[in-house]
Amino acid sequence: MHCYDCYTDGTESTAVAVCVECGAGACPHHLRSEPEPVRRSSATGRVWSPRDARRMVCRVCHESLKQSSG
Template sequence: MHCYDCYEEGVESVAVAVCVECGAGACPRHLHRDPEPVRRSSATGRVWSAHDARRMTCLVCHKSLHPDGR
């Protein structure tokens, strides 16, 4: 798979991830990585957190989701 944003720029580069919002392939230059907390519940109803996972979004989706620049 190739990076969609690079394709739009006329460049061909390999995607290293797929955006969880739009499904576009993204190279390291067009990728934003955020921690994603993983929550699991036990049989007793208690909720505990494991280590954070990763949430990969392309820069276009990241900017639309976080217009404040976060």
């Protein structure tokens, strides 16, 4: 799979991840990694979250989400 943003810029590079928002392939240059909280229920009903997972988004979705949350 190739990076969609590179393709629209007229170049070609290999995608290393897929954006969870739009599904476009993204290369390391166009990829943004955000923390994603992990929540699990234990037998006692407590929420356990040892550390955050990763959420991969392309540059376009990252900027869009940043503007809508600000």
